Amino acid sequence: MLKVDRINIFYGDVHVLWDLSLYVSAGEIVTIIGPNGAGKSTLLKSIVNLLKPAKGGKENGKISFQGQDLARLSPEDTVRLGMAIVPEGSRVFPDMTVLDNLLMGSCTEPARSQRKATLQEVFQLFPRLEERIQQKARTLSGGERQMLAIGRALMSRPTLLLLDEPSLGLQPLLVIKTFETVREINRRGMAILLVEQNVQFSLEISQRVYVLENGKIALEGKASDLLQSEHIKKYYLGGYR
Numbered sequence: 001m002l003k004v005d006r007i008n009i010f011y012g013d014v015h016v017l018w019d020l021s022l023y024v025s026a027g028e029i030v031t032i033i034g035p036n037g038a039g040k041s042t043l044l045k046s047i048v049n050l051l052k053p054a055k056g057g058k059e060n061g062k063i064s065f066q067g068q069d070l071a072r073l074s075p076e077d078t079v080r081l082g083m084a085i086v087p088e089g090s091r092v093f094p095d096m097t098v099l100d101n102l103l104m105g106s107c108t109e110p111a112r113s114q115r116k117a118t119l120q121e122v123f124q125l126f127p128r129l130e131e132r133i134q135q136k137a138r139t140l141s142g143g144e145r146q147m148l149a150i151g152r153a154l155m156s157r158p159t160l161l162l163l164d165e166p167s168l169g170l171q172p173l174l175v176i177k178t179f180e181t182v183r184e185i186n187r188r189g190m191a192i193l194l195v196e197q198n199v200q201f202s203l204e205i206s207q208r209v210y211v212l213e214n215g216k217i218a219l220e221g222k223a224s225d226l227l228q229s230e231h232i233k234k235y236y237l238g239g240y241r
């Protein structure tokens with residue numbers, strides 16, 4: 001479904017992602033873990049063309065989605081093709097209502113003509129948003145804001161959802177709820193590329209994992225195998241066991 005083939009990303013002269021490759025198949029939950037500053041957010045933004053691979057004098061690879069090369073497409077085009085990103089920090093439009101925030105997610109066709117039905121699906125997943133439908137987003141709690149950010153992404157009817165640290169800053173009960181939500185969205189048929197700090201939970205719900213360190217894939221494999229890996233146990237699960 002998604003194929004990232006040896007891309008290099010720079011901020012100015014700083015080389016952040018190095019010959020990075022990964023793939024996501026239909027129906028999968030794939031998790032990317034790695035320390036702060038490893039390049040996880042950069043990778044997600046590059047996939048949806050919010051960042052373009054700068055040449056930096058180097059040969060560059062390519063990113064394709066459902067067989068289509070994304071090189072010449074805008075971020076909006078990637079939405080139309082079926083990708084949606086929930087960026088780090090669950091940003092919403094604070095002065096807009098919950099409803100308007102959600103509708104913002106479905107301004108392009110074909111999502112636009114189906115938005116009534118999609119809205120019902122989002123409310124089924126997050127009943128709390130329906131209760132708050134006319135409230136300004138700024139009045140929401142952190143957890144509700146995160147639901148709204150995910151809901152808005154779902155409004156574009158993606159087939160691949162990219163989530164950047166959705167559980168960050170939430171209280172423990174909401175963290176668990178977030179992972180249940182991710183699993184439920186996946187059950188509805190969406191593939192998910194998840195960036196998470198919460199290694200134990202994210203590995204439990206995903207099929208495959210990539211470990212990103214210093215802009216390179218340090219380790220990859222089945223989630224169940226990586227949960228047993230010494231590297232993962234030592235550097236990523238220390239705090240949870």
Ligand SMILES: Nc1ncnc2c1ncn2[C@@H]1O[C@H](COP(=O)(O)OP(=O)(O)O)[C@@H](O)[C@H]1O
Nearest residue numbers: 011014016034035036037038039040041042043
């Ligand atoms: N807009 C930017 N301009 C310059 N450097 C950046 C920018 N955003 C991130 N970086 C740097 O790129 C590296 C990767 O950042 P990021 O992708 O945010 O990592 P992660 O999400 O894994 O914490 C870090 O060294 C960070 O300081």
Ligand SMILES: [Mg+2]
Nearest residue numbers: 040041042088
């Ligand atoms: Mg990040």
